[in-house]
Amino acid sequence: MAVGEAFLVSVEASLLHLSANKAPTLDGHPEGIHQSRVAMRRQRAALRAFKSALPDAGRKAFNDEFRWFQKKLGPARDWHVFLDETTPQMVRDGVDESLVEKLRRLAHTERSRASRDAAECLKSRRFSRLLLQYQDWVEGLPELDPVGKLSKELAPFARSVLEKTHRDLLGDTRTLAQMSVEDLHALRIRGKNARYTGELFHAVFSPEQAAPQLALLSRFQDRLGETNDARVAQLILETLKPRQLSAQTIRAVNEWSGKRILACARRAQPEWRRLRGLEPFWRTPVNDR
Numbered sequence: 001m002a003v004g005e006a007f008l009v010s011v012e013a014s015l016l017h018l019s020a021n022k023a024p025t026l027d028g029h030p031e032g033i034h035q036s037r038v039a040m041r042r043q044r045a046a047l048r049a050f051k052s053a054l055p056d057a058g059r060k061a062f063n064d065e066f067r068w069f070q071k072k073l074g075p076a077r078d079w080h081v082f083l084d085e086t087t088p089q090m091v092r093d094g095v096d097e098s099l100v101e102k103l104r105r106l107a108h109t110e111r112s113r114a115s116r117d118a119a120e121c122l123k124s125r126r127f128s129r130l131l132l133q134y135q136d137w138v139e140g141l142p143e144l145d146p147v148g149k150l151s152k153e154l155a156p157f158a159r160s161v162l163e164k165t166h167r168d169l170l171g172d173t174r175t176l177a178q179m180s181v182e183d184l185h186a187l188r189i190r191g192k193n194a195r196y197t198g199e200l201f202h203a204v205f206s207p208e209q210a211a212p213q214l215a216l217l218s219r220f221q222d223r224l225g226e227t228n229d230a231r232v233a234q235l236i237l238e239t240l241k242p243r244q245l246s247a248q249t250i251r252a253v254n255e256w257s258g259k260r261i262l263a264c265a266r267r268a269q270p271e272w273r274r275l276r277g278l279e280p281f282w283r284t285p286v287n288d289r
Contacts, residue, residue, distance in 0.1 A: 001204075003053050003157050004141065004150025010046040010200055011138050014039050015131070025073070025122055028115035030080040033073055036122070040070040045196035049161050053149040058137050065130045069121055075239075076118040078232050079111035086233050095256050099249045106244060110236075158201035162282045169194045169275070176265040176272055181231050184265060188224040195221055202281070209281035216274060223268030230260035 001009075018039035024032020047054065047063045087100050087107065121127060141150060169190045176184065195217040202210035234257045237250060 001154045002151050003050065003154050004145070006154050006158075006200070007046060007050045007053070007141075007150070008138065010050075011043070014043040014046065015135070017042065022122055026119045028076075028112075028119065030077075030084065033076045033080065033115065033118050036118075037070050037073050037077055040066045040073075041192070042196055044070070045193065046200060048193070049165075049197050049200055052161075053145075053152070053157070054141070055144045058144075062130070062134050062137065065134075069127060069130070072121045073118045075236070076111065076114035078236050079107055079114050081229055082233060082236060083107040083111055086229050089229075089260070090253075090256055093256060093260065095252050099252050102245070102249060103253070106240070110240075154201075155204050158204050159282045162197060162201060162280065165190075165194045165197045166280055176269050177262065179265070181227075181261055184224060184227050184261070185231065188221065188228055191217060191221050191224060198281075205282050206284045209284050213278055213281050216271060216278065220268060220271040220275060223264060223271055226264040227261045227268070230257045230264065233257050 018036060021032045021035040021039060025036045026032075044063050044066050047059050047066075051059055083104060087104055090100050090103075091097060145151075169187075171190075172179070172183065172187060174183075176187075179187065195214065198210065198214050198217065202214060233253055237245065237253055
């Protein structure tokens, strides 16, 4: 397979993923909203992974548009997670039930509003125009590739991209407990990039080597996702109007969040250690196919 063929496969997969989740998003379904964002993130991951073979101006423009829509769906996703996962965790961790109940009532209202906003985004002319223009651009890529970057062999290209993503992921040598909340969030993003890039290219290499590393990246991402949920609990409360919550409630959320972030970071440390010692799967011989 050539580089251009692999890019087309990734584009088609993510666009189908996005299309399949449009109706659930319009209905306000939590998983539909989540998967729509995942599809956009995967599309951006493909644009990033193949950027050296793509026309720079078009790639940047479409990446910015997908990122804009991904962010517009973010509040709905955050309120869904806060209501369905974060508040139950607060109760399990001993936060006053009466304070959590106030949070739940408020979260229901905010979730409904944010879900309506997410649906309007996917019904907008801007979103329809993005998809049409993006597909036209992708179909016209051969004419925008005079030096033949897209016709090059995939395996060396994939190995180079994976090595860079791997270096970016492991650039911070500290333990997770030594990192700030912002550092953990940045590491989580780099972990997502590494996972999506690995999933884009894993079939080129040994499945026996790729599967364990991708599974480890997935577990690590889930662990850091728990720290991010606690962080988001603080951030989304900051978006509310003054006096919607009492000082006591805000203090309880902030105290819980700080403790939760530290506890989750410590639980993620074994995966972080294993990732740092793992031999990357793309350094093994390429399959003879």
